Amino acid sequence: MKEERFQAPVIQTLTRRQAMVNSGLAIGAFTAIASIAKAGPPEDISRNSESLHQELVFKANRKRIFEIFTSTALFEKMTHAIQAKEGGASSTIHPTEISHGVGGAFSLFGGRIIGRHLELIPDERIVQAWRVAYWELGVYSIVRFDFAEQGPETKILFAHTGFPQGDAENLLNGWKLHYWQPLEKFLAS
Numbered sequence: 381m382k383e384e385r386f387q388a389p390v391i392q393t394l395t396r397r398q399a400m401v402n403s404g405l406a407i408g409a410f411t412a413i414a415s416i417a418k419a420g421p422p423e424d425i426s427r428n429s430e431s432l433h434q435e436l437v438f439k440a441n442r443k444r445i446f447e448i449f450t451s452t453a454l455f456e457k458m459t460h461a462i463q464a465k466e467g468g469a470s471s472t473i474h475p476t477e478i479s480h481g482v483g484g485a486f487s488l489f490g491g492r493i494i495g496r497h498l499e500l501i502p503d504e505r506i507v508q509a510w511r512v513a514y515w516e517l518g519v520y521s522i523v524r525f526d527f528a529e530q531g532p533e534t535k536i537l538f539a540h541t542g543f544p545q546g547d548a549e550n551l552l553n554g555w556k557l558h559y560w561q562p563l564e565k566f567l568a569s
Contacts, residue, residue: 430548431541436560440567442527442534443503448563449525450497450506452478455488458566462558463489489558495520503527512551515544 438445448454456463456476463476478486479497487494492513499507510523521543528535543551 427545430543430545431539432548432552432555433540434536434538434555436536436538437530437533438536438563438567439533441532442529444567445527445534445536445563446503446506448566450478450480450500452476458562459489459558461565462562495523498522510540512547519544 448458452475455478459476475490476488478484478488480500482497482500484497485494486497486508493510494513495508495510497506497508499505504527506523506525508523509520511520522539522541524537524539524541526537528537538555540551540555
């Protein structure tokens with residue numbers, strides 16, 4: 381049987397210069413790890429957007445409301461009065477166009493609102509990349525409609541996020557005047 385021998389570890393002494401360099405590297409590594417763990421410098425975080433969230437109840441089933449928001453003919457009927465009042469001839473030059481599939485484009489209110497469908501779950505949810513024509517090119521927000529049936533009524537859980545800062549009041553009024561009031565009137569007729 382062979383005897384195993386214990387060997388003491390070799391201790392290497394560092395010069396003062398090596399110790400200082402190693403300490404500096406260690407501190408630098410900890411600082412780098414700490415900065416990576418944080419979100420990053422303030423310029424990496426955009427604070428230039430706002431959001432809207434509403435819960436609205438309408439006297440119709442969710443299938444009917446989903447159809448109105450995804451049908452060119454029904455949306456045009458719902459918004460005809462407001463488009464005639466505001467759009468004049470421009471609403472007939474660029475009529476309402478709403479495609480039916482995910483990825484499909486839509487153009488509303490004479491081309492003043494444009495976008496694409498990101499998600500369409502029949503009678504449950506619509507998610508759109510949505511923009512106002514006067515925004516800078518390439519700037520889109522996200523609009524989400526979730527439909528929850530409550531007996532003979534439907535609750536719309538509405539969220540509009542990622543739009544340019546300063547547009548919240550204008551958009552809130554726009555949703556009320558161009559969607560919610562016309563929808564209520566259309567469903568009552």
